[in-house]
Amino acid sequence: MSEPQGSEGTTQRLPVLEKPTVPEPAPPPPAAEGGEGRFWSPRRVPAAVVAVLLLAVAGLFLYDITAVRAEQPAMRWRRELATQLAERPLDDTWVLVGAGVAAALGLWLIVLAATPGLRALLPMRRTQADVRAGLHREAAALVLRDRAVEVAGVQSVRVRLSRAKADVSAVAHFRELDDVHADLDAVLGDAIRGLGLARPPSLSLHVRRPGKKG
Numbered sequence: 001m002s003e004p005q006g007s008e009g010t011t012q013r014l015p016v017l018e019k020p021t022v023p024e025p026a027p028p029p030p031a032a033e034g035g036e037g038r039f040w041s042p043r044r045v046p047a048a049v050v051a052v053l054l055l056a057v058a059g060l061f062l063y064d065i066t067a068v069r070a071e072q073p074a075m076r077w078r079r080e081l082a083t084q085l086a087e088r089p090l091d092d093t094w095v096l097v098g099a100g101v102a103a104a105l106g107l108w109l110i111v112l113a114a115t116p117g118l119r120a121l122l123p124m125r126r127t128q129a130d131v132r133a134g135l136h137r138e139a140a141a142l143v144l145r146d147r148a149v150e151v152a153g154v155q156s157v158r159v160r161l162s163r164a165k166a167d168v169s170a171v172a173h174f175r176e177l178d179d180v181h182a183d184l185d186a187v188l189g190d191a192i193r194g195l196g197l198a199r200p201p202s203l204s205l206h207v208r209r210p211g212k213k214g
Helices: 044-069 076-087 093-114 137-149 177-194
Strands: 121-123 134-136 154-161 165-172 202-208
Touching: 044 093, 121 137, 134 137, 137 154, 137 165, 137 177, 165 177, 177 202
Parallel strands: 165 202
Antiparallel strands: 121 134, 154 165
Protein backbone atom coordinates (compact mmCIF):
# COMPACT_ATOMS: atom_id res chain seq x y z
CA MET A 1 0.00 0.00 0.00
CA SER A 2 1.52 3.30 -1.09
CA GLU A 3 1.68 6.37 1.09
CA PRO A 4 -0.31 9.41 0.03
CA GLN A 5 1.57 11.62 -2.39
CA GLY A 6 1.61 15.40 -2.47
CA SER A 7 1.10 17.55 -5.54
CA GLU A 8 4.86 17.47 -6.26
CA GLY A 9 5.34 13.77 -5.65
CA THR A 10 6.79 14.22 -2.15
CA THR A 11 5.74 12.11 0.78
CA GLN A 12 3.63 13.90 3.39
CA ARG A 13 3.74 12.85 7.04
CA LEU A 14 0.45 12.48 8.85
CA PRO A 15 0.07 14.77 11.86
CA VAL A 16 0.75 13.15 15.20
CA LEU A 17 -1.47 14.07 18.14
CA GLU A 18 0.43 14.01 21.38
CA LYS A 19 -1.51 13.31 24.59
CA PRO A 20 -0.90 16.10 27.05
CA THR A 21 0.85 14.91 30.19
CA VAL A 22 -1.17 15.38 33.35
CA PRO A 23 0.94 15.94 36.45
CA GLU A 24 0.40 13.31 39.12
CA PRO A 25 -1.25 14.60 42.28
CA ALA A 26 1.07 15.09 45.19
CA PRO A 27 0.73 12.41 47.85
CA PRO A 28 -1.02 13.56 51.02
CA PRO A 29 1.24 14.34 53.95
CA PRO A 30 1.60 11.43 56.34
CA ALA A 31 -0.60 11.63 59.37
CA ALA A 32 1.16 12.06 62.66
CA GLU A 33 0.98 8.97 64.82
CA GLY A 34 0.65 9.15 68.57
CA GLY A 35 -0.01 12.20 70.68
CA GLU A 36 -3.76 11.94 70.18
CA GLY A 37 -5.81 13.61 72.85
CA ARG A 38 -8.84 12.07 74.48
CA PHE A 39 -12.34 12.51 73.14
CA TRP A 40 -14.32 15.27 74.85
CA SER A 41 -17.74 14.51 76.24
CA PRO A 42 -20.54 16.89 75.20
CA ARG A 43 -21.77 16.97 78.84
CA ARG A 44 -25.39 17.18 77.75
CA VAL A 45 -26.95 16.09 81.06
CA PRO A 46 -25.01 18.47 83.37
CA ALA A 47 -25.42 21.32 80.90
CA ALA A 48 -29.17 20.69 80.64
CA VAL A 49 -29.58 20.50 84.44
CA VAL A 50 -27.66 23.74 85.00
CA ALA A 51 -29.54 25.51 82.21
CA VAL A 52 -32.95 24.44 83.58
CA LEU A 53 -32.07 25.50 87.15
CA LEU A 54 -30.71 28.86 86.05
CA LEU A 55 -33.74 29.44 83.84
CA ALA A 56 -36.13 28.59 86.69
CA VAL A 57 -34.35 30.80 89.23
CA ALA A 58 -33.97 33.70 86.79
CA GLY A 59 -37.63 33.45 85.75
CA LEU A 60 -38.78 33.43 89.39
CA PHE A 61 -36.70 36.46 90.28
CA LEU A 62 -37.80 38.27 87.12
CA TYR A 63 -41.46 37.63 87.94
CA ASP A 64 -41.04 38.88 91.51
CA ILE A 65 -39.16 42.01 90.44
CA THR A 66 -41.82 42.74 87.82
CA ALA A 67 -44.53 42.35 90.46
CA VAL A 68 -42.73 44.76 92.79
CA ARG A 69 -42.36 47.29 89.95
CA ALA A 70 -46.10 46.99 89.41
CA GLU A 71 -46.62 48.00 93.07
CA GLN A 72 -47.40 44.47 94.18
CA PRO A 73 -45.93 43.00 97.38
CA ALA A 74 -42.82 40.90 96.98
CA MET A 75 -43.09 37.17 97.39
CA ARG A 76 -42.89 35.89 100.91
CA TRP A 77 -39.93 33.65 100.22
CA ARG A 78 -37.87 36.56 98.91
CA ARG A 79 -38.70 38.75 101.90
CA GLU A 80 -37.81 35.88 104.22
CA LEU A 81 -34.55 35.23 102.34
CA ALA A 82 -33.57 38.88 102.50
CA THR A 83 -34.31 38.97 106.24
CA GLN A 84 -32.29 35.82 106.91
CA LEU A 85 -29.32 37.08 104.90
CA ALA A 86 -29.40 40.39 106.77
CA GLU A 87 -29.75 38.95 110.28
CA ARG A 88 -27.75 35.70 110.25
CA PRO A 89 -24.01 35.99 111.04
CA LEU A 90 -21.42 34.60 108.65
CA ASP A 91 -20.43 31.81 111.04
CA ASP A 92 -23.99 30.49 111.26
CA THR A 93 -24.32 26.78 110.51
CA TRP A 94 -26.85 27.17 107.69
CA VAL A 95 -24.79 29.92 106.08
CA LEU A 96 -21.72 27.70 106.12
CA VAL A 97 -23.70 24.75 104.76
CA GLY A 98 -25.12 26.83 101.93
CA ALA A 99 -21.68 28.25 101.07
CA GLY A 100 -20.21 24.74 101.08
CA VAL A 101 -22.91 23.41 98.76
CA ALA A 102 -22.46 26.36 96.37
CA ALA A 103 -18.66 25.88 96.39
CA ALA A 104 -19.02 22.14 95.72
CA LEU A 105 -21.36 22.75 92.79
CA GLY A 106 -19.02 25.38 91.38
CA LEU A 107 -16.03 23.06 91.73
CA TRP A 108 -18.01 20.27 90.04
CA LEU A 109 -18.81 22.52 87.09
CA ILE A 110 -15.17 23.60 86.81
CA VAL A 111 -14.02 19.97 86.77
CA LEU A 112 -16.58 19.12 84.09
CA ALA A 113 -15.42 22.07 81.98
CA ALA A 114 -11.69 21.31 82.34
CA THR A 115 -11.70 17.52 81.89
CA PRO A 116 -12.53 15.65 78.66
CA GLY A 117 -14.56 12.79 80.11
CA LEU A 118 -15.36 9.67 78.05
CA ARG A 119 -12.85 7.64 80.05
CA ALA A 120 -14.17 4.41 78.52
CA LEU A 121 -13.12 5.49 75.01
CA LEU A 122 -9.43 5.05 74.20
CA PRO A 123 -8.07 7.16 71.29
CA MET A 124 -6.37 5.25 68.48
CA ARG A 125 -3.48 6.24 66.23
CA ARG A 126 -4.40 8.30 63.20
CA THR A 127 -3.78 6.76 59.81
CA GLN A 128 -5.70 9.53 58.01
CA ALA A 129 -5.34 13.18 58.87
CA ASP A 130 -9.09 13.84 58.83
CA VAL A 131 -10.25 10.67 60.60
CA ARG A 132 -10.24 9.99 64.35
CA ALA A 133 -11.02 6.59 65.81
CA GLY A 134 -11.52 5.30 69.31
CA LEU A 135 -11.76 1.90 70.95
CA HIS A 136 -13.99 1.13 73.90
CA ARG A 137 -12.04 -0.05 76.92
CA GLU A 138 -14.27 -3.09 77.43
CA ALA A 139 -13.74 -4.20 73.83
CA ALA A 140 -9.97 -3.82 74.16
CA ALA A 141 -9.98 -5.81 77.41
CA LEU A 142 -12.05 -8.52 75.71
CA VAL A 143 -9.50 -8.78 72.89
CA LEU A 144 -6.66 -9.17 75.38
CA ARG A 145 -8.59 -11.80 77.33
CA ASP A 146 -9.37 -13.81 74.18
CA ARG A 147 -5.73 -13.73 73.12
CA ALA A 148 -4.58 -14.80 76.58
CA VAL A 149 -6.87 -17.83 76.87
CA GLU A 150 -5.40 -19.17 73.63
CA VAL A 151 -2.06 -19.75 75.36
CA ALA A 152 -1.50 -23.36 76.33
CA GLY A 153 -1.88 -23.97 80.05
CA VAL A 154 -4.09 -20.95 80.76
CA GLN A 155 -7.30 -21.85 82.57
CA SER A 156 -8.86 -18.41 83.14
CA VAL A 157 -7.90 -14.78 82.66
CA ARG A 158 -9.06 -11.52 84.20
CA VAL A 159 -8.16 -8.23 82.49
CA ARG A 160 -8.44 -4.75 83.96
CA LEU A 161 -7.63 -2.10 81.40
CA SER A 162 -7.08 1.59 82.09
CA ARG A 163 -5.66 4.34 79.92
CA ALA A 164 -2.13 3.72 81.20
CA LYS A 165 -2.05 0.10 82.36
CA ALA A 166 -3.31 -3.35 81.39
CA ASP A 167 -3.51 -5.48 84.53
CA VAL A 168 -3.81 -9.16 83.57
CA SER A 169 -4.26 -11.98 86.09
CA ALA A 170 -4.09 -15.51 84.69
CA VAL A 171 -4.60 -18.93 86.25
CA ALA A 172 -2.48 -21.76 84.83
CA HIS A 173 -3.51 -25.33 85.62
CA PHE A 174 -0.59 -27.07 83.90
CA ARG A 175 2.85 -26.22 82.46
CA GLU A 176 5.48 -24.31 84.37
CA LEU A 177 4.42 -20.86 85.52
CA ASP A 178 7.54 -19.27 84.05
CA ASP A 179 6.80 -20.75 80.62
CA VAL A 180 3.18 -19.62 80.73
CA HIS A 181 4.27 -16.18 81.91
CA ALA A 182 6.75 -15.85 79.03
CA ASP A 183 4.19 -16.92 76.43
CA LEU A 184 1.54 -14.59 77.85
CA ASP A 185 3.99 -11.69 77.92
CA ALA A 186 4.81 -12.17 74.23
CA VAL A 187 1.21 -12.74 73.12
CA LEU A 188 -0.26 -9.86 75.10
CA GLY A 189 2.54 -7.53 74.02
CA ASP A 190 1.68 -8.20 70.39
CA ALA A 191 -2.03 -7.86 71.15
CA ILE A 192 -1.57 -4.47 72.80
CA ARG A 193 0.45 -3.20 69.86
CA GLY A 194 -2.19 -4.61 67.50
CA LEU A 195 -4.92 -2.56 69.15
CA GLY A 196 -3.53 0.53 67.44
CA LEU A 197 -3.93 2.81 70.46
CA ALA A 198 -2.31 6.22 70.46
CA ARG A 199 -0.88 5.54 73.91
CA PRO A 200 -0.48 1.78 74.37
CA PRO A 201 -0.89 0.83 78.04
CA SER A 202 1.88 -0.88 79.93
CA LEU A 203 1.42 -4.56 80.72
CA SER A 204 1.24 -5.87 84.28
CA LEU A 205 1.02 -9.67 84.22
CA HIS A 206 0.43 -12.09 87.10
CA VAL A 207 0.25 -15.86 86.70
CA ARG A 208 -0.74 -18.23 89.52
CA ARG A 209 -1.99 -21.72 90.19
CA PRO A 210 -5.68 -22.34 90.86
CA GLY A 211 -6.66 -22.25 94.50
CA LYS A 212 -7.45 -25.39 96.47
CA LYS A 213 -11.08 -26.45 96.46
CA GLY A 214 -13.02 -26.90 99.65
